[in-house]
Amino acid sequence: MAGLVSSGFRHGASQGSVLLLPSIENLKQRWQGFRDAAERPSRCLFCPSGRIWWNGVRIRSASVRGDGPAAVYIPDIACPQVKCARCRKCWTLRPEGLGAQRHYQLCVVADATARYLFEPEQCLDNVGQAVGCDRRTVGRWVEWLAALAEPADLLRHVLHAAGAPIVARMHPAAPVARNATSAAWQAVRHRASQVLSLLEALGAALGWEPPALRSVLSAVWGGRYRATTYARPSLPDFARRLLWGLGPVCPHGP
Numbered sequence: 001m002a003g004l005v006s007s008g009f010r011h012g013a014s015q016g017s018v019l020l021l022p023s024i025e026n027l028k029q030r031w032q033g034f035r036d037a038a039e040r041p042s043r044c045l046f047c048p049s050g051r052i053w054w055n056g057v058r059i060r061s062a063s064v065r066g067d068g069p070a071a072v073y074i075p076d077i078a079c080p081q082v083k084c085a086r087c088r089k090c091w092t093l094r095p096e097g098l099g100a101q102r103h104y105q106l107c108v109v110a111d112a113t114a115r116y117l118f119e120p121e122q123c124l125d126n127v128g129q130a131v132g133c134d135r136r137t138v139g140r141w142v143e144w145l146a147a148l149a150e151p152a153d154l155l156r157h158v159l160h161a162a163g164a165p166i167v168a169r170m171h172p173a174a175p176v177a178r179n180a181t182s183a184a185w186q187a188v189r190h191r192a193s194q195v196l197s198l199l200e201a202l203g204a205a206l207g208w209e210p211p212a213l214r215s216v217l218s219a220v221w222g223g224r225y226r227a228t229t230y231a232r233p234s235l236p237d238f239a240r241r242l243l244w245g246l247g248p249v250c251p252h253g254p
């Protein structure tokens with residue numbers, strides 16, 4: 001039976017925050033109080049040892065999405081570091097929801113890229129100004145998004161998640177002034193629009209909390225240290241496996 005996955009983006013100040021429940025202030029308190037609440041891990045991430053030592057604190061900051069387009073800056077997030085007594089490897093503990101190795105959290109990236117890609121009046125400059133970051137940062141997010149996954153792989157995941165043949169609604173990239181862009185950048189925008197649309201369809205099919213960029217990627221990455229928009233982006237995980245245990249479906253296999 002054919003159906004339709006609704007993939008309406010929830011972006012723009014008028015629709016409010018979709019990230020912060022119950023509030024930014026609660027999130028801020030939870031993140032800034034994490035040092036006191038954190039428990040020493042009972043097992044090493046890298047070897048079977050159970051001898052883990054505290055090994056200092058890393059002070060982080062993060063920007064999250066607020067009620068409007070402007071990102072909300074949260075300073076002084078103390079993340080304890082631990083070290084294995086056996087293999088001597090170290091890692092950093094983070095409060096739930098705080099992405100590794102990124103300042104702007106994925107809720108901000110999802111909102112900013114959706115506004116840039118799908119709202120005709122937006123450009124890199126005014127999206128950057130609204131968020132409170134450089135226009136090049138927004139541009140980097142769009143490039144990262146475009147290379148994040150193969151649209152065909154994402155579509156397969158959407159079809160399996162929906163459990164039926166469906167038509168994923170694709171949002172076309174909004175047109176931009178001809179003299180303000182190149183054919184190459186238009187291609188990047190087109191591809192980023194496809195990836196964002198399909199991620200949103202996937203998140204909706206799975207019933208996960210929007211924005212799907214955050215919920216789906218969090219599931220794919222599983223807390224690993226890959227959620228950066230600086231590293232050469234790719235999501236080979238989408239090609240190799242499904243997220244929900246049905247096994248690999250892609251022809252190029254696991």
Ligand SMILES: [Zn+2]
Nearest residue numbers: 044047084087
């Ligand atoms: Zn170890």
